[in-house]
Amino acid sequence: MTQRLVVIGADAAGMSAASAARRERDADELEIIAFDQGNYTSYSACGIPYFIGRDVDEVTELIARTPDEFARNHHIEARIRHDVLNIDLDRRAVLVRARHTGAEAWEGFDQLMIATGATPVRPALPGADAAGIYGVQTLDDGLALRSALERVRPRRAVIVGAGYIGLELAEALCAWNVEVTLVHRGPAPMATLDPDMGSMLIEAMQGFGMTLRLGETVTGFETDAGQVTAVVTDQGTIPTDLVVLGLGVRPNTALAEQAGISLGPAGGIAVDRQLRTGAEGVWAAGDCAEKFHRVTRRPVTMALGTHANKEGRTAGINIGGGYAAFPGVIGTAITKVCNLEIGRTGLGEAEATEAGFDPLTVAVDSTTRAGYYPGAKPIRTKLIAERGTGRLLGAQIVGEEGAAKRIDVLAMALWHETTVEELLNTDLGYAPPFSPLWDPVLIAARMSWQAVSADRMLADRRP
Amino acid sequence: MTQRLVVIGADAAGMSAASAARRERDADELEIIAFDQGNYTSYSACGIPYFIGRDVDEVTELIARTPDEFARNHHIEARIRHDVLNIDLDRRAVLVRARHTGAEAWEGFDQLMIATGATPVRPALPGADAAGIYGVQTLDDGLALRSALERVRPRRAVIVGAGYIGLELAEALCAWNVEVTLVHRGPAPMATLDPDMGSMLIEAMQGFGMTLRLGETVTGFETDAGQVTAVVTDQGTIPTDLVVLGLGVRPNTALAEQAGISLGPAGGIAVDRQLRTGAEGVWAAGDCAEKFHRVTRRPVTMALGTHANKEGRTAGINIGGGYAAFPGVIGTAITKVCNLEIGRTGLGEAEATEAGFDPLTVAVDSTTRAGYYPGAKPIRTKLIAERGTGRLLGAQIVGEEGAAKRIDVLAMALWHETTVEELLNTDLGYAPPFSPLWDPVLIAARMSWQAVSADRMLADRRP
Structure with a gap:
C-alpha cells in the first residue's frame, strides 16, 4: 500500500528530507507532498545578504530546485503559497489553506515532517511593526528588502543587532551607498565571539564607513504615517529611512505545540538522534528543531542551513525505512564583514564557564601565509581549552583572506x-603560499598547551 | 655540573631542538653548540622555490634566526661552515673541521642531536655531475641556482621529475621567461597524487607555457667542456642550458651509520616516540630520521619542514629533561602550480592496497564557494575509504584558490x-563566500559513504 509523507516547509530541512526519503522509496511506495507559505522551494537562505548586496544578480540563482523540478525529477509535489493551519494527530491529517483561493482542506498523512523554520525576533517595542522595518529570514523577506532598496533608494539605514545577519546586511547596504548605523547592546560586534575577538571587527567596519553604536539599547521606533523615521535608543534618536532587524530568530513551534508535540528545554521541537519527535510518525528538522550540542551535552536551537540540510537528510532516510543518525552540532559558524573573515566553533569563554568547564584561553597573532610570502595577512586565533586536561573546548579566528x-x-x-x-x-599541510611553517592553528595549540602546562605546575606548587 | 648538547645540522630540526632544550634548561645547566656545513641557520627550505622565482626578493627574508641571534637571545652557539666528520660514541665526541681554516678538533658532548637532513637524489647516469645540473635542498643550493639564473640568463631549462620541488621550480623558472620542459617517468605529474588527480595538472601547466614529457625516462646528460648541454631520454634528446633535479631526496645517514647507530627499514635513522636513537644520549630528528606513519603503521622517511620542526621541538624538550612524544605523520602535503592548488593526506589508492587495505574511492567535482557567489572556482576532492568499514584512508584535492x-x-x-x-x-563552517552549503569535503564524504553502503549491499547479496 502506498504511504503518504506530508512535509510542512519546503526549504532546506523539508526538501532535504523529501529528497532523501524519495531516494529510499519510489513514488509507488511513498507519495510525498510538501507545503510552503512562501513563493519558493529549496533556496539558499544564507545567500540572501549577497542577493541584497547585489553580489548575486538574480533571485533565481539562489534557488536549488523549483516545484517543477521536484515534480518532474523526484515525483515530489511541492505546493507553494499554502499555509498549514493545524496538525491533527488523531485524524493524522493537516489543515491546509491555499493563499490564492482561501480554500481550506484536510490532507492526510502517514508520516509527517515538520520543517517550519524560524522567524526573526521582532522586539515588543513601540513602533516595531511600522513599515520600513525589515527582518530577513525567508527569500520573500529578502526580495521585499531588495525591492525597497530599489524603490526607496534610502539615504540612511539602521541595523539593530550585530550578529551574522546584522553584519552581512550592514555590508550589503553599504553596497547601495547607504549610510549604515549599527546599534548593538553588547560591547563588541558578534556576540558569538568573545569580546576580545569581536572588538577586532570594529576598526574594519568603521574603515568601511559604517557607524557603530555599541553598548546602546533600542527602546522604540519613531514613525510618520506608519512608516519608520527613526530608531530610539537609551542614548538618543537616530533618524533613518530603513531599519533591518538582526536580533536573531525564534523557532516556529506553534503548529507543533498546538498539536501536543513536545518542545525541549531550549524552546525548539524535541527530537531524538533519528529526528523523531515525541509523536509516532512525526519528524522535525532544521531551525524549528533542537540539536544536541556535543560539547555542552545540552539541547540547543541554532538556525543554520548546514544543520537543516543534514538533519533533513537524516530524517528522510529514516522516513524511507533506512537508518541514519544526526550526531549533533558543535557551533561552527563563519562569515565575513568588510575585509575580515570570521570563524568560530565550540564554546566561547563565557559559554564554557556557564557549561561547567574551567576554561583557559590564549590568543595568538600570526599570518595567513609565510611571513615573507607576498600577500601574507594578519590572522588572530583564540583557543579555549579546559584547565587541567587541555581539552579543546572552542576556537575563534578573525583575519583577512x-x-x-x-x-x-x-x-x-x-x-x-x-x-x-x-x-x-x-600533520597539517604547509607551503609558503598557504601558511607559515607552524600553521596559526598549531601555533595557537602550542601556546595553549604551554599555558595549560604552566597552570598545572603552578597548581602543583600550591599548598 | 653543566651538560653539553652538540647539534649536527643547524636548520629546522636541529635548531628547533636546540631552542626547545634551551627553554627547558638555562645556559649554566646546558651548553648548546650546533654545527652546520652551510652558511645559514634556521631558514625556510620550503621558501627556496619562491626565492628562485623572485616572489621573495632577499635571501635574508627566508632566515628565521641568524647565528648572532641564537648567541645573543638564546645562548646557543651556532658554528656555520663546519663539517662534522665523525661521531665517536665511546669518546662521546664529534670530529669537526672548520671549512675556512681546515682545522680539525674533537668536540665532546653529553647529548648529541643528529639533524643532518637529506640530499637531492642525483641519478647514476652519464654526465650527471656536469656543471649546470642543480639539485635544490639547502639555502646554499638555492642561492647557487638563483645566481646562475642571474648570470647565465638561460633560454631553456629541463626539470627532471615532477614532484613538489619539480613543479615549484618549474613555475619559478617560468617567472624568468625560461622555456621549461618537465621530464617525468610517470603518467601524470605528482606521484603522490593518484594519476586521475595528477592528470588535472597537465592542462594548467601547459596553459602556463610549460612542456610536459610524461612517461619518459632520463638516460643521461650531454655535456660540452663539463657543462650540461642536453638531457637524453629513452625517447629523444632535449637541448638545454640548465637542468634542475626534482627526483626526491635521500636521508643523510652516513655519519650515524659509521658510528654504529641503527637505521630503520625505510632507510632513515631509527628513532622512538621521544626521538631517541638506539644509542644512549643520541637523538635524531628531521629529514634524516624515520617517522611513524599512523595509517600504514610503518616507518617512513619524509622530508618536510613541518615534521622537522615538530620532531626537533619534541627531542629538545626531552633532551632538556621534560617529556614530549611525537605521534607520527599521515602524509599531508600541499603546494601550488600555476593556478592550481594541490593537497593530499593519508594514503593514495595504490598505497592503500600496498598497505593491505581494500580501498574504495570516489572523486567529486564541486566549487570553492557557493555556485552563485562571485569567484566560485572548480575543486575536485577524492576520498580513499576502506571497503566495508568506510574508514577514511586518504584524501586528495586539486582546485583553484x-x-x-x-x-x-x-x-x-x-x-x-x-x-x-x-x-x-x-559541523563545518558555511557561508556563501567560502563554500557551497555542503562543503566539497562533506559532499565527497556523502558520496563515499553511499559507495561503501552500496558495495556492502552487493556483498551481502553474493552467494
Whole structure:
C-alpha cells in the first residue's frame, strides 16, 4: 500500500528530507507532498545578504530546485503559497489553506515532517511593526528588502543587532551607498565571539564607513504615517529611512505545540538522534528543531542551513525505512564583514564557564601565509581549552583572506574531543603560499598547551 | 655540573631542538653548540622555490634566526661552515673541521642531536655531475641556482621529475621567461597524487607555457667542456642550458651509520616516540630520521619542514629533561602550480592496497564557494575509504584558490581514524563566500559513504 509523507516547509530541512526519503522509496511506495507559505522551494537562505548586496544578480540563482523540478525529477509535489493551519494527530491529517483561493482542506498523512523554520525576533517595542522595518529570514523577506532598496533608494539605514545577519546586511547596504548605523547592546560586534575577538571587527567596519553604536539599547521606533523615521535608543534618536532587524530568530513551534508535540528545554521541537519527535510518525528538522550540542551535552536551537540540510537528510532516510543518525552540532559558524573573515566553533569563554568547564584561553597573532610570502595577512586565533586536561573546548579566528575556513580544522579537532597537546603535533599541510611553517592553528595549540602546562605546575606548587 | 648538547645540522630540526632544550634548561645547566656545513641557520627550505622565482626578493627574508641571534637571545652557539666528520660514541665526541681554516678538533658532548637532513637524489647516469645540473635542498643550493639564473640568463631549462620541488621550480623558472620542459617517468605529474588527480595538472601547466614529457625516462646528460648541454631520454634528446633535479631526496645517514647507530627499514635513522636513537644520549630528528606513519603503521622517511620542526621541538624538550612524544605523520602535503592548488593526506589508492587495505574511492567535482557567489572556482576532492568499514584512508584535492588548505580538515579527520559516514555529518563552517552549503569535503564524504553502503549491499547479496 502506498504511504503518504506530508512535509510542512519546503526549504532546506523539508526538501532535504523529501529528497532523501524519495531516494529510499519510489513514488509507488511513498507519495510525498510538501507545503510552503512562501513563493519558493529549496533556496539558499544564507545567500540572501549577497542577493541584497547585489553580489548575486538574480533571485533565481539562489534557488536549488523549483516545484517543477521536484515534480518532474523526484515525483515530489511541492505546493507553494499554502499555509498549514493545524496538525491533527488523531485524524493524522493537516489543515491546509491555499493563499490564492482561501480554500481550506484536510490532507492526510502517514508520516509527517515538520520543517517550519524560524522567524526573526521582532522586539515588543513601540513602533516595531511600522513599515520600513525589515527582518530577513525567508527569500520573500529578502526580495521585499531588495525591492525597497530599489524603490526607496534610502539615504540612511539602521541595523539593530550585530550578529551574522546584522553584519552581512550592514555590508550589503553599504553596497547601495547607504549610510549604515549599527546599534548593538553588547560591547563588541558578534556576540558569538568573545569580546576580545569581536572588538577586532570594529576598526574594519568603521574603515568601511559604517557607524557603530555599541553598548546602546533600542527602546522604540519613531514613525510618520506608519512608516519608520527613526530608531530610539537609551542614548538618543537616530533618524533613518530603513531599519533591518538582526536580533536573531525564534523557532516556529506553534503548529507543533498546538498539536501536543513536545518542545525541549531550549524552546525548539524535541527530537531524538533519528529526528523523531515525541509523536509516532512525526519528524522535525532544521531551525524549528533542537540539536544536541556535543560539547555542552545540552539541547540547543541554532538556525543554520548546514544543520537543516543534514538533519533533513537524516530524517528522510529514516522516513524511507533506512537508518541514519544526526550526531549533533558543535557551533561552527563563519562569515565575513568588510575585509575580515570570521570563524568560530565550540564554546566561547563565557559559554564554557556557564557549561561547567574551567576554561583557559590564549590568543595568538600570526599570518595567513609565510611571513615573507607576498600577500601574507594578519590572522588572530583564540583557543579555549579546559584547565587541567587541555581539552579543546572552542576556537575563534578573525583575519583577512584565508582565515575563516581555517576554523574547520579546529572544528574537526573539537569534534573528536582532542587536547591542545595532541592538536599541536597534528600533520597539517604547509607551503609558503598557504601558511607559515607552524600553521596559526598549531601555533595557537602550542601556546595553549604551554599555558595549560604552566597552570598545572603552578597548581602543583600550591599548598 | 653543566651538560653539553652538540647539534649536527643547524636548520629546522636541529635548531628547533636546540631552542626547545634551551627553554627547558638555562645556559649554566646546558651548553648548546650546533654545527652546520652551510652558511645559514634556521631558514625556510620550503621558501627556496619562491626565492628562485623572485616572489621573495632577499635571501635574508627566508632566515628565521641568524647565528648572532641564537648567541645573543638564546645562548646557543651556532658554528656555520663546519663539517662534522665523525661521531665517536665511546669518546662521546664529534670530529669537526672548520671549512675556512681546515682545522680539525674533537668536540665532546653529553647529548648529541643528529639533524643532518637529506640530499637531492642525483641519478647514476652519464654526465650527471656536469656543471649546470642543480639539485635544490639547502639555502646554499638555492642561492647557487638563483645566481646562475642571474648570470647565465638561460633560454631553456629541463626539470627532471615532477614532484613538489619539480613543479615549484618549474613555475619559478617560468617567472624568468625560461622555456621549461618537465621530464617525468610517470603518467601524470605528482606521484603522490593518484594519476586521475595528477592528470588535472597537465592542462594548467601547459596553459602556463610549460612542456610536459610524461612517461619518459632520463638516460643521461650531454655535456660540452663539463657543462650540461642536453638531457637524453629513452625517447629523444632535449637541448638545454640548465637542468634542475626534482627526483626526491635521500636521508643523510652516513655519519650515524659509521658510528654504529641503527637505521630503520625505510632507510632513515631509527628513532622512538621521544626521538631517541638506539644509542644512549643520541637523538635524531628531521629529514634524516624515520617517522611513524599512523595509517600504514610503518616507518617512513619524509622530508618536510613541518615534521622537522615538530620532531626537533619534541627531542629538545626531552633532551632538556621534560617529556614530549611525537605521534607520527599521515602524509599531508600541499603546494601550488600555476593556478592550481594541490593537497593530499593519508594514503593514495595504490598505497592503500600496498598497505593491505581494500580501498574504495570516489572523486567529486564541486566549487570553492557557493555556485552563485562571485569567484566560485572548480575543486575536485577524492576520498580513499576502506571497503566495508568506510574508514577514511586518504584524501586528495586539486582546485583553484582556496582548495589546498581544505586538505587540513581531512587530515584532522584521518588523524582521528574517522569513517566517511561520521565525516559527512561533521559541523563545518558555511557561508556563501567560502563554500557551497555542503562543503566539497562533506559532499565527497556523502558520496563515499553511499559507495561503501552500496558495495556492502552487493556483498551481502553474493552467494
